[in-house]
Structures are given as structure tokens and as C-alpha cells.
Amino acid sequence: MKEIYLDNNATTKVDELVFEEMRPYFCELYGNPSSMHFFGGQVQKKVDQARARVAALLGAHPDEIVFTACGTESDNSAIRSALEVFPEKRHIITSRVEHPAVLTQCRNLTKRGYRVTELNVDGEGRLDMAELEAALDDDTALVSLMYANNETGVIFPIEEAAKLVKAKGALFHTDAVQAVGKIPLDMAASSIDLLSISGHKLHAPKGVGVLYVRRGTPFRPFLVGGHQERGRRAGTENTASIIAMGKACELAMEHMADENTRVRAMRDRLERELSALIPNTRINGGGADRLPNTLSIAMEFVEGEGILLLLSEKGICASSGSACTSGSLEPSHVLRAMGVPFTCAHGSIRFSLSRFTTDAEIDTVIKELPPIIHRLREMSPFGREFLNKK
Amino acid sequence: MWDYTDKVKEHFLNPRNVGEIEDADAVGEVGSLACGDALKLFIKLDEKKERIVDAKFQTFGCGSAIASSSALTEMVKGKTLDEALQVTNQEIADFLGGLPEEKMHCSVMGQEALEAAIAKYRGVDAPAHGHGHDHVENEGEIVCKCFGLTDGFLKKVIAANKLHTAEQVTHFTKAGGACGGCIPKIKEIIAEVMGEEKKAAASKPAAKLTNLKKMQLIQEVLENEVRPQLWADGGDLELVDIDGSNVQVAFRKACAGCASSGYTAKFVEQKLRELVAPDINVQEVQG
Numbered sequence: 001m002k003e004i005y006l007d008n009n010a011t012t013k014v015d016e017l018v019f020e021e022m023r024p025y026f027c028e029l030y031g032n033p034s035s036m037h038f039f040g041g042q043v044q045k046k047v048d049q050a051r052a053r054v055a056a057l058l059g060a061h062p063d064e065i066v067f068t069a070c071g072t073e074s075d076n077s078a079i080r081s082a083l084e085v086f087p088e089k090r091h092i093i094t095s096r097v098e099h100p101a102v103l104t105q106c107r108n109l110t111k112r113g114y115r116v117t118e119l120n121v122d123g124e125g126r127l128d129m130a131e132l133e134a135a136l137d138d139d140t141a142l143v144s145l146m147y148a149n150n151e152t153g154v155i156f157p158i159e160e161a162a163k164l165v166k167a168k169g170a171l172f173h174t175d176a177v178q179a180v181g182k183i184p185l186d187m188a189a190s191s192i193d194l195l196s197i198s199g200h201k202l203h204a205p206k207g208v209g210v211l212y213v214r215r216g217t218p219f220r221p222f223l224v225g226g227h228q229e230r231g232r233r234a235g236t237e238n239t240a241s242i243i244a245m246g247k248a249c250e251l252a253m254e255h256m257a258d259e260n261t262r263v264r265a266m267r268d269r270l271e272r273e274l275s276a277l278i279p280n281t282r283i284n285g286g287g288a289d290r291l292p293n294t295l296s297i298a299m300e301f302v303e304g305e306g307i308l309l310l311l312s313e314k315g316i317c318a319s320s321g322s323a324c325t326s327g328s329l330e331p332s333h334v335l336r337a338m339g340v341p342f343t344c345a346h347g348s349i350r351f352s353l354s355r356f357t358t359d360a361e362i363d364t365v366i367k368e369l370p371p372i373i374h375r376l377r378e379m380s381p382f383g384r385e386f387l388n389k390k
Numbered sequence: 391m392w393d394y395t396d397k398v399k400e401h402f403l404n405p406r407n408v409g410e411i412e413d414a415d416a417v418g419e420v421g422s423l424a425c426g427d428a429l430k431l432f433i434k435l436d437e438k439k440e441r442i443v444d445a446k447f448q449t450f451g452c453g454s455a456i457a458s459s460s461a462l463t464e465m466v467k468g469k470t471l472d473e474a475l476q477v478t479n480q481e482i483a484d485f486l487g488g489l490p491e492e493k494m495h496c497s498v499m500g501q502e503a504l505e506a507a508i509a510k511y512r513g514v515d516a517p518a519h520g521h522g523h524d525h526v527e528n529e530g531e532i533v534c535k536c537f538g539l540t541d542g543f544l545k546k547v548i549a550a551n552k553l554h555t556a557e558q559v560t561h562f563t564k565a566g567g568a569c570g571g572c573i574p575k576i577k578e579i580i581a582e583v584m585g586e587e588k589k590a591a592a593s594k595p596a597a598k599l600t601n602l603k604k605m606q607l608i609q610e611v612l613e614n615e616v617r618p619q620l621w622a623d624g625g626d627l628e629l630v631d632i633d634g635s636n637v638q639v640a641f642r643k644a645c646a647g648c649a650s651s652g653y654t655a656k657f658v659e660q661k662l663r664e665l666v667a668p669d670i671n672v673q674e675v676q677g
């Protein structure tokens with residue numbers, strides 16, 4: 001069965017062009033970029049090129065790009081660094097809907113005596129800038145807010161937030177793992193100090209990330225040892241993946257317009273048709289500014305895992321923000337923070353598209369999902385009550 | 391993705407006995423929309439009202455909840471009510487070739503619905519359980535507020551399935567799986583159930599221990615009972631010294647410098663008193 005892959009916020013296919021770019025750097029051009037010989041030197045040149053390509057996508061300077069091993073490492077490094085830079089400040093601000101790569105670390109810090117403010121979101125997943133402003137004080141070392149949410153695609157007004165934070169003298173970090181490559185960013189015109197990227201969300205391989213560190217922003221490394229990455233991240237570079245990351249960023253730039261027109265149109269069609277064909281649905285974050293590729297749709301009276309398993313029988317890969325799939329038992333912390341009612345929080349499904357998604361694949365989902373929901377509703381005591389009433 | 395057996399998948403994709411029995415003799419309902427799973431079970435008895443001739447279900451829940459309900463209805467057909475009451479959640483899981491531990495609560499839900507149906511038919515109170523806020527009345531004290539689970543219900547599941555950790559209790563009952571506020575209480579209940587079992591097994595007070603035996607036992611309890619629980623919270627401890635009944639420990643990792651380490655020391659002491667000797671004192675030292 002050929003898969004219909006609509007789970008691109010979880011991970012993406014490595015673009016064939018990206019793979020071709022990295023392929024020689026395993027068995028042939030395997031030199032260490034730090035070496036003094038020509039053999040390492042030629043790899044150094046490719047790593048430099050990759051750095052320039054990432055910088056170009058972000059509107060940044062190449063020396064502001066630090067390669068890491070994943071998005072999680074970038075997030076962890078940024079937060080730790082900020083706290084080391086301001087040892088006397090003991091307050092961090094984040095939001096309730098962050099990825100665990102940020103949230104878990106912040107919550108662990110409360111055990112070490114830090115004060116952590118988790119900003120709320122409204123029913124559409126939006127931040128309240130007044131709440132941010134009120135939470136900021138002289139003790140605040142760092143504010144870390146995600147650029148776009150991985151579950152709902154909701155985009156936060158990050159530039160506005162960064163300006164507020166800079167005015168108070170704290171550092172500003174954003175987890176832009178889901179945003180980079182999908183929407184244009186320009187660090188040259190930004191107030192962001194630190195920004196995290198993950199390769200595998202933009203058609204580069206898993207296990208490579210980037211931390212953007214603005215020129216002049218004080219920084220303390222997480223991994224110490226060798227002088228790689230100008231002392232900001234020790235450890236011999238993952239050259240092949242870094243080179244892949246560079247290529248992926250170059251391609252992301254080329255496809256940015258496509259992402260925001262063709263991909264967006266497919267997402268919008270999927271949303272419109274499913275909402276019309278399936279009674280009692282709601283779009284999580286539908287009223288907010290969202291990524292062009294993400295659709296989180298909640299369906300009342302059914303549970304997400306059953307939907308995913310039946311979709312999977314049809315070759316359709318999606319994900320759910322619901323209890324049973326993740327091993328935890330509550331609906332996702334994101335949907336809970338948004339106050340999505342229990343009647344549909346358990347039945348929320350996320351479809352996340354990419355530039356490799358086709359119209360025919362969207363057609364298949366539109367055809368297959370409505371009968372699956374009907375079938376599960378017939379099986380569910382609450383679904384039956386609802387169907388009988390109709 | 392869950393590693394479901396083929397039998398679970400098959401019962402999920404082709405569930406047996408979905409629907410309702412209009413003239414059912416007994417109906418049992420557990421769970422709610424808020425809990426994330428719910429089961430409504432219908433039972434029809436033969437003319438003599440002895441044996442179950444038909445069973446049907448409606449389930450809101452994940453794949454294994456649907457498969458467990460399907461299995462349950464197949465298993466109880468042909469049984470008398472008393473025989474049906476003997477069906478354990480482990481048997482439901484076994485019928486399906488096993489369930490991932492995180493999903494054992496689905497089999498527990500099946501067993502509960504069956505008990506609820508039969509109790510209702512017989513006009514007696516449903517046994518103390520929690521699944522389904524509607525059924526919990528005065529049946530014990532609510533431990534898990536998020537899912538409305540009582541201590542009586544938890545004790546029963548802990549004893550029947552020989553559960554040792556709070557995490558297992560969450561997998562089997564969901565208790566503690568949401569806000570986590572009741573996890574310390576769950577640990578106490580586990581200790582209580584294990585203590586009762588130990589007592590039942592030994593049924594006489596432990597003989598006086600020699601010092602060497604005592605030291606060995608203390609080390610064993612720390613290794614097998616205490617440290618695994620601390621690891622679960624990202625903590626650890628180290629045994630520093632044993633002097634008669636005085637045990638000195640140092641806390642490590644997340645436990646070190648944690649505001650609740652006083653509480654943790656008490657927990658260690660309670661365990662050692664229960665499983666080694668009642669006169670043990672635990673002291674926290676910086677080591």
C-alpha cells in the first residue's frame with residue numbers, strides 16, 4: 001500500500017535533492033572539517049556553504065548560525081544559556097502550549113528555584129500580549145515562546161512579543177521548528193535573540209538542528225570540549241547532515257511561495273470539505289493566524305486512536321492530539337490549554353501537509369474520513385445518542 | 391504506534407456484537423466522555439434467567455477499548471451470571487493475546503461494565519469502583535479526582551494484577567494519568583496492599599533479625615522497592631551507613647536539594663519499617 005503521508009509536522013521526507021547533496025560525505029568525503037589537510041578542508045568549505053544557506057533562509061549572518069543535533073538540543077541550549085548569562089535573574093516566561101522540548105525543561109527548573117510563568121492562550125490558541133507584558137519584570141532572564149504550534153499550526157505574534165521583551169532587558173528565544181521553511185522569517189528586521197530549527201521538519205534528515213544566536217547576544221555553550229562552531233557547540237560536526245540542512249534551507253526558500261499558495265489551498269479545501277461532510281466538527285485554532293500546512297480538526301463523540309487506526313488501514317498517515325496514542329491519558333496539553341471541550345478534544349486529528357502532498361491524496365482523505373467517523377459514532381454510546389437525535 | 395496483537399487488530403477492525411439489546415435484562419455503563427473512554431454493555435439472559443444468551447456493546451474509546459469490549463461479549467456468552475463475574479481483566483487481555491501495559495485499563499473497563507450490569511440486575515449496589523463518575527457514591531474515598539476513582543477500586547485492581555508502581559496503576563486504571571496530583575496517595579495504597587499481602591503470606595510477625603540479616607534486607611528493600619520509585623521521578627538515593635536500626639541515606643539527582651526530600655525520607659522510612667523492622671529510623675545526610 002502506498003502511504004498518503006499527512007503527518008509532516010511529526011517529520012518529513014528527506015528531499016531526494018537533499019539526499020544527493022549529503023551522499024558523498026559518508027564514504028568518500030569523510031574528512032574532519034577541523035583537519036589541516038586538503039581532505040578535511042574541502043568538507044569545511046561545504047559546511048561553510050551550508051551555514052550561508054541557512055543564514056540566507058533566515059535573513060541572518062552566517063556567523064549567527066550554530067549547528068546542533070536536533071531541535072530539542074537547540075531549545076535546551078538556548079534556555080540554559082540565557083540562565084547562565086543572567087545568574088542573578090530567577091524568572092522565565094513561556095506558554096502553556098510549548099513543545100515538551102521547552103516546557104519540560106522550564107518545569108524542571110522550578111525544582112531548582114526558578115519562577116516560571118506559563119502564559120495562557122484563548123480558545124483559538126492565541127496569546128494575550130497584555131498578559132506577557134504584565135508578567136515581565138526585572139527578574140525575568142528569558143522569555144521563550146514558540147513561533148508556530150506543532151499541533152494546531154497557530155502562529156504567535158513573535159515580533160511583537162520580542163520587542164516587548166527586549167524593552168525589559170530580558171533575552172528572547174523562539175522555538176521556530178514548525179515555522180522555518182513554511183513561512184518567511186527575516187532576522188535582519190527582527191528582535192529575536194535566539195531561535196531554534198530542526199532539520200527533519202523541513203525535508204532534511206533527523207538528528208540535525210540549528211540554533212540562531214544574534215550577533216552580540218551573550219551565549220554560554222551547552223556542550224563544551226573542542227572549538228567547533230566557534231566554541232558555541234563542541235563535538236565533531238555531523239557534516240553530512242549539516243550539508244543536507246543547508247540544501248534543505250535553499251530548497252525551502254525556492255518553495256516558500258508554493259507552500260503558501262498551493263499547499264495552503266489544499267489544506268483549505270481539506271478543511272472546508274471535511275467540515276461540510278462530517279457533522280459536529282470544529283477547527284482547532286481556526287480563528288487564528290495559522291501555518292499554511294496544518295489542519296487540526298475535532299470531531300465530537302469519537303476517540304482519536306480509532307480514527308487513526310482506521311485511516312491507517314487506508315494508507316493515510318495522520319496524528320491525533322488525543323489521549324490514547326501518546327501513552328498519556330489526557331487530551332493534549334495544547335488542546336486542554338485552549339479549553340477545547342471534552343466532547344471533541346479526544347477526537348482531534350491533525351493533518352499536516354507538505355510540498356509533496358498532491359490533490360489526489362487530499363481527495364482520498366475527503367472520501368475516506370467521513371465514513372470512518374460515522375462508523376465509530378455508531379459504535380460509541382454518545383455518538384449513537386447524537387445520531388438518533390438527528 | 392502501539393504494538394497490538396493480530397487478535398486485537400482483528401477485533402478492532404471487525405468488532406463482534408456492536409449495538410444494543412432492546413429487551414436486555416441487564417445494562418452496565420462505565421466511563422464518560424471526559425474520561426476518554428466509556429462502555430455500555432447489554433446482557434440478555436435465557437428464559438430461566440440463568441445463562442447469558444446474548445451480549446452487545448457500545449464503546450467510545452481507543453482501538454484496544456473497542457477490541458476489549460468485543461472480546462468481553464464473546465467471552466460471557468453461555469456463562470451463568472456467577473461464572474461471568476469470575477472473568478478477570480487479565481482473562482480479557484489474554485483472550486486478545488495480550489494488551490500493551492499502557493492499555494490494560496481497557497480490559498479493566500470491560501470487567502467493570504460487566505460487574506455493573508450484573509449488580510444492577512441483581513438490585514445490589516455496584517462494587518466500589520470509579521470509572522464513570524455516575525457510579526461512585528459512597529463507595530470509598532475518591533483518590534483520583536480527574537477520573538473519579540476510589541481507593542476501594544484501586545486496591546482491588548492493584549491486588550488482582552499484583553501492581554508495584556504508580557505508573558502501572560496508571561496504565562491499569564488511568565488513576566494519576568491526568569494531573570498526577572494523587573500519585574503520592576497511589577504509592578501509599580500500593581504500600582498498603584503489598585503490606586497486607588506480605589502479612590497474609592507470613593501471617594506471623596517476622597522473627598527477630600540478626601544484624602547481618604537486617605543489613606542485607608535493608609539493602610534489598612532499598613534496591614528493589616525504593617530506588618525504582620525514585621527513578622520514576624528522576625531521583626535516586628545512596629545508602630551511606632547502617633548502624634543498628636539507624637539508616638543513613640543521601641539523595642541524588644532530582645531528589646537532591648528537592649524541597650520534598652523530607653517527604654522522601656519519610657517514604658523510605660515507612661517502606662523499611664514495613665518490610666524490614668518497625669524500629670528503623672531513616673536519616674538524610676549530605677554524602
Ligand SMILES: Cc1ncc(COP(=O)(O)O)c(C=O)c1O
Nearest residue numbers: 070071072099101150177178198
Ligand atoms: C515545535 C517543536 N519544537 C521542537 C521539536 C523537537 O525537535 P527535534 O525532534 O529535532 O528534537 C519539535 C518536533 O518534534 C517541534 O514540533
